[in-house]
Amino acid sequence: MEQILFGLTTIIVGVFGCAAWFWGSNFLLDAALPPRGPNAGRNITRASMIRPWLFLGPALVALGLYLVYPVFESLWRSLHDATGASWVGLANYRWLFSDPKFQESILNNLVWLLVVPSLSTFFGLIAAQVTDRIRWGNVAKSLIFMPMAISFVGAGVIWKFVYDFRAEGRDQIGLLNAIVQSLGGEPQTWLSIPFWNNFFLMAVLIWIQTGFAMVILSAALRGIPEETVEAAILDGANPWQLFFRIKVPQIWGTIAVVWTTITITVLKVFDIVFVMTNGQWGSQVLANFMYDWMFRGTPDYGRGSAIAIVIMALVTPIMVWNIRNARREMQ
Amino acid sequence: MENIAGTKARLTWAVNLAALLLVIIWTVPTLGLLVSSFRDKDQIAATGWWRAAFPSTQSDFFRAGPAADQKQEGDLWVIAGNAFEPGQMVSAWGTTSKAPDALKPGEVADLKDGQQLTVAADGSYRLTSPTQFEDGRGMRIFFTSTQPPKFTTDNYVKVIGAEGLGRAFLNTMTVTIPATVIPILIAAFAAYALAWMDFPGRALIVAGIVGLLVVPLQLALIPLLKFHNDIGLGKSYLGIWLAHTGFGLPLAIYLLRSYMTGLPREVIESARVDGATEFHIFRKIILPLSFPALASFAIFQFLWVWNDLLVATVFLGNRPDQLVMTGVLRELLGSKGGDWEILAASAFISIAVPLIVFFSMQKYLVRGLLAGSVKGG
Structure with a gap:
């Protein structure tokens, strides 16, 4: 009860605080530089130079503090020892690249990067194309899109149940092992088979991301000009050709966007590995590896930050690409 | 002609079947856990959930x-x-x-x-x-x-009380609602400035925000935890609200700015000519017109904060009474790995609210997604 009151109070204080800032600062600006009287013209020009910064102020402070500053702080920490007390140069990075667990993480991350965006986009494309052509398409879309609303941890529980293992011969309660056993196979502890367990973890993320890909690609498919499709049909293209030769090439731009967006998600993937295997049995990934060094046992902020910087470096090309696209669009 | 018609019917069949297959694969895992959450403890351990309706x-x-x-x-x-x-x-x-x-x-x-x-x-x-x-x-x-098949709500009663999920539900609410409302306010003003005010450096700031969209959260954890400790916030609700606000802002500003740029110029220009102040224009014209974009972002942020584990683990304490639902779920996965009745019921309590939000406001979510993905060339 106390907590609810506390929460409500903060919402009210926060909302009023923000509103008060915007309203108050504008009011003060108008009072200091009144848009009337002898200097009206000059005042209006000056006020309109200052006003944007009043509107932007809180956002810039928050962005600067919570996103820009940490990048530099992490860079600085990655060049220092565990507690940040003394300068160690590139020692953390040298350690990183010789550490077998790091090599494992980066290899796994590369496999994730290859598999998850491509399969999510592929399934998303299929789902988009298929659901656009059936009468119950909207229901189907909703259901395929649903995992998007489920937390990674919740998805972890859902899939751990699918992968559940019982000794051979007993009734399997995990769906996957039940299928394998009914086909005459041997039940497996899927999440502890080195290397292949990565794919069982990836399945979870693909399951979540396909809906996202589907929604965006479906909008793109519907935006394709009718004439190109009709012309292809008149020329005798079969449905496969129509899809892969006519439609897909026209939405490459959107496919690229979906692909890069999922790539970013993959680079940051943490929760799934954290709750399902915690990086054991050769399934470590960068984000969870970083968490290990930062918050488990004796924290080593230097090494943890170095791993964070590696993730940042992997994201950077996409960031540059996005900025260039956005700038081109604005012009 | 007949031949073509035949192919068409077959194709329709294939398409329907493919869709059905996809829908089944995408829903069955969740369905399995949902069914299990209502089953008797011993029965979950004895038979697969797909046989829940049989003895x-x-x-x-x-x-x-x-x-x-x-x-x-x-x-x-x-x-x-x-x-x-x-x-x-x-x-x-x-x-x-x-x-x-x-x-x-x-x-x-x-x-x-x-x-x-x-x-x-x-x-x-x-x-x-x-x-x-x-x-x-x-x-x-x-x-x-x-x-005989036995269905029960005992599992839910048990996890809400004994496993502390009721408490965690409140904690999650306390984290989520302010962390959704505050960034919207801040972002709306910033987006308006970036969309409709002319000032030097505007293009640079927009580019910067597009860049910040992809900065990995992981980078921010230690510097900010230190910062919160230094200014005396420590691990508190205020700290996590600020953190979520910071992390959510790039998307919020980006989404709202794209939407506001598309609003009709005449309306705003004529209001300016009539002598309305910028603050007035923002409150009376921009905010009401931008409702769809505000709703999309609100849903995104709500889902993201509700489902988050990492930020909550780092910025809130790990005492049992401080955990959010994803945190409790994670603890349960560790300590009660085989007790599927507890895990299933807990998981469903934690995903119920996002699912309700998702199904009732899907329209806005889709619209936001379409606007939010940076368009490729």
Whole structure:
């Protein structure tokens, strides 16, 4: 009860605080530089130079503090020892690249990067194309899109149940092992088979991301000009050709966007590995590896930050690409 | 012509089938956990959830009553009782672990020293002996039984109370609502400035925000935790609200700015000509018109904060009364890895709210997604 009151109070204080800032600062600006009287013209020009910064102020402070500053702080920490007390140069990075667990993480991350965006986009494309052509398409879309609303941890529980293992011969309660056993196979502890367990973890993320890909690609498919499709049909293209030769090439731009967006998600993937295997049995990934060094046992902020910087470096090309696209669009 | 029509019908079939297959694969895992969350604990462990609607068989043993329970009937000493629940039926039973299903219900087993045991179909047993029983502990009776399907809400009652999920639900609410409202306010003003005010450096700031969209959260954890400790916030709700605000702002500003740029210029220009102040234009014109974009972002942020584990783990404490639901779920996965009734019910409580939000406001979510993905060239 106390907590609810506390929460409500903060919402009210926060909302009023923000509103008060915007309203108050504008009011003060108008009072200091009144848009009337002898200097009206000059005042209006000056006020309109200052006003944007009043509107932007809180956002810039928050962005600067919570996103820009940490990048530099992490860079600085990655060049220092565990507690940040003394300068160690590139020692953390040298350690990183010789550490077998790091090599494992980066290899796994590369496999994730290859598999998850491509399969999510592929399934998303299929789902988009298929659901656009059936009468119950909207229901189907909703259901395929649903995992998007489920937390990674919740998805972890859902899939751990699918992968559940019982000794051979007993009734399997995990769906996957039940299928394998009914086909005459041997039940497996899927999440502890080195290397292949990565794919069982990836399945979870693909399951979540396909809906996202589907929604965006479906909008793109519907935006394709009718004439190109009709012309292809008149020329005798079969449905496969129509899809892969006519439609897909026209939405490459959107496919690229979906692909890069999922790539970013993959680079940051943490929760799934954290709750399902915690990086054991050769399934470590960068984000969870970083968490290990930062918050488990004796924290080593230097090494943890170095791993964070590696993730940042992997994201950077996409960031540059996005900025260039956005700038081109604005012009 | 006929031929073409035939192909078309077949294609329609194939398309419908493909869609059905996709929908099944994408919903069955969730369905499995949902069904399990309503099943009886023992039944979850005994049979797969897809057989939840059928009777389940279970093999186990129970102990006959101890010697202290015996009664004298004529010249026989008798221990009798029933360890079964109503509806549970014995299909076979036995007296040793080597042959646990050697006997049918109603048959009589001859034991040593003239003792006799019989187990009826409803699970009631009768152990007789010509001499007084001496062993303290009751003998083991092995059985294979079938149970009617049993559905219950006990699992939910249990996790909300005993596993602390009720408390965690409140914590999650406390984290999520302010962390959704505050960034919207801040971002709306910033987006308006970036969309409709002309000032030097505007393009640079927009580019910067597009760049910040992808900065990994992981980078921010340690510097900000340190910062919060330095300014005395420590691990508190205020800290996590600020953190989520910071992390959510790039997307919020980006989404709102794209939307506001598309608003009709004439409306804003004419308001300016009429002498309305920027603040007035923002409040009376921009905010109401931008409602769809505000709603999309609100849903995104709500889902993201509600489902977040990492930020909550780092910026809130890890005492049981401070955990959010994803945190509790994670703890349960560690400590109760095999207790699927607890995990399933907990998982469903934690995903219920996002699912309701998702299904009721899907329209806005889709619209936001379409606007939010940076368009490629």
